[in-house]
Amino acid sequence: MHELSVTQNILSIALKHAGQAxxxxxxxxxxxxxxxxxxxxxxFYWDIISEGTIAQGARLHFKRLPAMMHCQxxxxxxxxxxxxxxxxxxxxxxxxxxxxxxxYVESIxxxxxxx
Amino acid sequence: xxxxxxxxxxxxxxxxxxENRAMLDAAGVFGINMMASPGAGKTSxxxxxxxxxxxxxxxxxxxxxxxxxxxxxxxxxxGATAIQINTGGNCHLEAYMIRDALRQLPLSELDLLIxxxxxxxxxxxxWKLGTHKNILVASIPEGDDKPYKYPxxxxxxxxxxxxxxxxLPYVPFRMDYFKQGIEVLNPGVEIFSLSCRTGEGMExxxxxxxxxxx
Ligand SMILES: Nc1nc2c(ncn2[C@@H]2O[C@H](COP(=O)(O)OP(=O)(O)O)[C@@H](O)[C@H]2O)c(=O)[nH]1
Ligand SMILES: [Mg+2]
Ligand SMILES: [Zn+2]
Numbered sequence: 001m002h003e004l005s006v007t008q009n010i011l012s013i014a015l016k017h018a019g020q021a022x023x024x025x026x027x028x029x030x031x032x033x034x035x036x037x038x039x040x041x042x043x044f045y046w047d048i049i050s051e052g053t054i055a056q057g058a059r060l061h062f063k064r065l066p067a068m069m070h071c072q073x074x075x076x077x078x079x080x081x082x083x084x085x086x087x088x089x090x091x092x093x094x095x096x097x098x099x100x101x102x103x104y105v106e107s108i109x110x111x112x113x114x115x
Numbered sequence: 116x117x118x119x120x121x122x123x124x125x126x127x128x129x130x131x132x133x134e135n136r137a138m139l140d141a142a143g144v145f146g147i148n149m150m151a152s153p154g155a156g157k158t159s160x161x162x163x164x165x166x167x168x169x170x171x172x173x174x175x176x177x178x179x180x181x182x183x184x185x186x187x188x189x190x191x192x193x194g195a196t197a198i199q200i201n202t203g204g205n206c207h208l209e210a211y212m213i214r215d216a217l218r219q220l221p222l223s224e225l226d227l228l229i230x231x232x233x234x235x236x237x238x239x240x241x242w243k244l245g246t247h248k249n250i251l252v253a254s255i256p257e258g259d260d261k262p263y264k265y266p267x268x269x270x271x272x273x274x275x276x277x278x279x280x281x282x283l284p285y286v287p288f289r290m291d292y293f294k295q296g297i298e299v300l301n302p303g304v305e306i307f308s309l310s311c312r313t314g315e316g317m318e319x320x321x322x323x324x325x326x327x328x329x
Contacts (some may be wrong), residue, residue, distance in 0.1 A: 002205065002207055002238050002241075003207050006124060009126075009127055009128070010124055011122050012127065013120065013124065013126070014120075017118050017120050017122075021116075029124070033116070034266055034267035034270070035241065035267070036237040036238055036241070036267065043318045044157050046218060047258045058218050067266065070297075080266065081124070082263055083260065083262075083263055084262060084263070085263070085295065085296060085299040085300075093295055093298075093299055095299055096299070096302070097266065097270070097299070097300060099147065100266075100267075101267070101270065103123060103125065103241070104120075104121060104122060104124055105121070105122050105124060106116050106119070106120060106121060107117055107118060107119045107120050107121075108116060108117070108140075109116070109117050109118075110116055111116070111297055113116075114116070114118060
């Protein structure tokens, strides 16, 4: 359900940055694994809410970033695991999450002059 | 032509949250966003807190719920100035909903405002409300694997309350494993183990709450 308000936000960010461009053809999104967003849901709402705007028909590109852990003891980087945070190399828990929270519009592709 | 953007998708919510914060600060109200899965004991903790601090602090409560106003009635009975937000199916509260609620509350007559978010361990973490602290209420029967399954939720909070410790003798729950998960995701976060049923552990929580308003 929350994908609706997320999609509205994506649209307004894209429109703001497109300025006077004729159309927006592509929108590049970066979404970390820990952001609970369903691509299909966003796409579904997108088709509805972008109608009648210069972003109608724009392709949404989802760059999914995995949640990665970093071991501060032995410097191993490894993907977040669902049942244990123990470092697979040195078995310590001296580890931190270094990515996976991302949730932003990276860039847009437009036709025509934005200014 | 490619236009670099790099703008957080929820930045408009963040802006509204900042405005909410300013409104709370201007009125001298300390705000708390309480998140949890359904049934963890958010409303119970609010009731217990009211019972114990009601004489010292003036509490306001904003209840977020999918459809009913039962929780607001519970908070009112316990002595709070409470209002209900029905999200109409939305799985989390957003800053604009809090802004509307703040306008309806007598902020100058309050010291502490607790927002009970919609019961959900996934979505609420992404939407800042403008409160000063975000807290998560976990509970023993939910199991000790929750930090591992819902890391996003445990990342963005300043305190974790582990409720229903009275059930520890009856439910398998590895406290060390649970706390280790929290510590990795959110080093140094405050953790309170307590029971809203027996009152065990409540003192530390209340002391922390009172300390926030300095
Ligand atoms: N055993 C036990 N039950 C509790 C405790 N706190 C709350 N409950 C029960 O858990 C259920 C859900 O509590 P509630 O406060 O409505 O949860 P909420 O959905 O998070 O607001 C109720 O039946 C409460 O009586 C506790 O510390 N111990
Ligand atoms: Mg409740
Ligand atoms: Zn290691």
